[in-house]
Amino acid sequence: MNSNSAPIGIFDSGYGGLTVFREIEKLLPQYDYLYLGDNARAPYGPRSFETIYQYTWQAVQWFFRKGCPLVILACNTASAKALRNIQQLDLPKTDDPSRRVLGVIRPTTEVLGQYTQSGKVGVLGTAGTIRSESYPTELKKYWPEVQVYQQACPLWVPLIEGGEHHAPGADYFVKKYLGQLFAQDQGIDALLLGCTHYPLMLDKLREHIPAGVCLVVQGEIVAKSLVDYLARHPGMESRLSKGGEHRFCTTDNAADFERQAGFFLGREIEASTVQL
Structure with a gap:
């Protein structure tokens, strides 16, 4: 990307946001994109509100320095624990308050x-996302009649990033967390994968969920929401560069990122290591 590029920034604590990027790229291939995984400090899920907020704001500022007028937090934990403060407290104080930071929770709950x-929905997510109560809070705004049941799945992200999510040993933890969720109410018939890593476990999850339960994946939802957002905000849309270029960055080892990203995207990429 040249110095005049104004790509869409896509952020995740690690690799999960690539599942969102993949769907955004399908619908909006003409734009430039800059992806950042904060792999050196992942996972975010177990960390405190203050730490997640600090890390996420550092990443957003990095995107701004790279020319991104629009940043997508393709991470449920960051969206749950950092987005509101960034939108309400930090952006107005920057040298360009017209820049925007969007998350994945609101478009999903809409x-x-x-x-x-x-009328009974289950949410599977990291410990941080579940503790934040973001999904029950947001869902009440749009679907007040819907009951929400949540379940933290703290070992799923390590299994996925360790490449063990298809192994027989993963079944134990899939059944454990699903069992704890459905023990809350057997009437749950829609199951949100409230972590962008979890789509890689779709086949494994389908083996163990009850018949008739709908699995809801965020990537396509967020991508369609972004299409709508840009149509409603032509001022922002006109600022974005349209060269179809992609750049992938990580705060950790680039070779490791390239190898793992291939599983999430289904193709080879080149990545570079950056410091925030």
């Missing part, structure tokens, strides 16, 4: 109620 017939 449509989540469409996936349930029983």
